[in-house]
Amino acid sequence: MDWDDLRLFLAVARAGSLTGAGRALGVRHSTVLRRMAGFETKLGLRLFDRGPGGYALTAAGRELLEEAAEVETRLVALERRLSGRDRRLTGTVRIATLGALAPWLAEALAAFRVLHPGIRTEIAISHETVSLARHEADIAIRVSRNPPDSLIGRRIATLVHGVYGARDHPPLPPGAALAEAPWVTYAQGRADLPQARWVAANIPDSRIVLRTDHTGMMIQAVRAGIGLGLFACYLCDADPALVRLRTLSGLGLDLWILTHPDLRDTPRVRVLMDHLAAALAARRPALMGRMPSGDAAQPETGEGGRPAG
Missing domain, CATH: 3.40.190.10 (Periplasmic binding protein-like II)
Structure with a gap:
């Protein structure tokens, strides 16, 4: 059974729609439809019932979901561990963040590029949950009351x-x-x-x-x-x-920068996380409502969102 087919199946099962699965995988709705139909044909099974409310798992689909999720957990954990052993200050680091922080992050990343030109970055800004556990990102900048215990990082500031x-x-x-x-x-x-x-x-x-x-x-x-x-x-x-x-000041929301423990010692993740944490820490007066005029972040202009763990 092809892992790409299982990834597609998991995305549709979690999103409950072809459109949501396409967004999660970065492919077109028509591509998801074609590949899902091909996967069901190969298996000789119907995995979803299609209805006005979206895609609902059949009994066979529910059975496959349990097994596929276990396979995904093992493969992603292996990928994280292997990534964590990469000692080079090169490669790509994926960041899930808030759209409102884009001006500050762009400024910080410009300075980072001068220091580490071999490290590339990918930025995900979305309302959808981004999972560090499934290695959908390497670093998450998120607003949270209490981040999951399975993640590590630091609190930048308590938001006012x-x-x-x-x-x-x-x-x-x-x-x-x-x-x-x-x-x-x-x-x-x-x-x-x-x-x-x-x-x-x-x-x-x-x-x-x-x-x-x-x-x-x-x-x-x-x-x-x-x-x-x-x-x-x-x-x-x-x-x-x-x-x-x-x-x-009592809404209980903090700004955090987080990663998965398997990646804490990956040099490219560590240096970028340290750099972004320092850049955001310099903005604490703004985050805590004590900001000099002219230094605000900009409201989201696209699909800004909440990275999650």
Whole structure:
């Protein structure tokens, strides 16, 4: 049985759709469809039931999923261990990160290229979970309360958040409570975020006038005067169109840089991780809401997201 076929099967099973599997594998929807059909033909089995809700595993598919996941775990662990023995300061390091940090990371990577021209980088920015355990990335920069114990790294800073409104189009009359203003917040797909939970707990649903799954869109809506929003301070403090109305420091979110223990001694991973950690540590005043004007990170302009472990 071909490992590429098993990888394809696992991607479809986890995503529940051809489109999601294609994104995870970096191939077209039509390619996933063709290869999945070919794999089922080779096996003489139907692995998925196709329906309006996506691809659901058949009994044969569920049996194969259990075995394929075990094979994947063994192969990925072997790949990580072998990668960890590579002592050269050359090769590619894959980073999963937040879109909002792109300006800072680009600046840090430019300096890193001068120091280590033999190391190349690949950057993944996505809403989808990126697994270090499955070696989908070598380094993850993520916002988290508590990273998994299976990962190692360091906490860069505890993030401070704030309630922001438009400076020139204030939706909140002087002296009014925050709950009386219109608000923008995250859509249901990101309702698990602490920012979204704070809004749900403190702002009546009748005051929510816009929902979206994209942080950059939320900031643009607040800037336009549609309503108030809750954001990490490093995204908004230097924006002259926005004003911080309240500071919230108890959301329990930290910025971490993480890797898998099998890669901790891989020279190219270690030197890049140390370099990025130092570059981000220099931004602590911004991350903690004490930033000089003009030094904010930029809100996501693409599909920014949350790398995970």
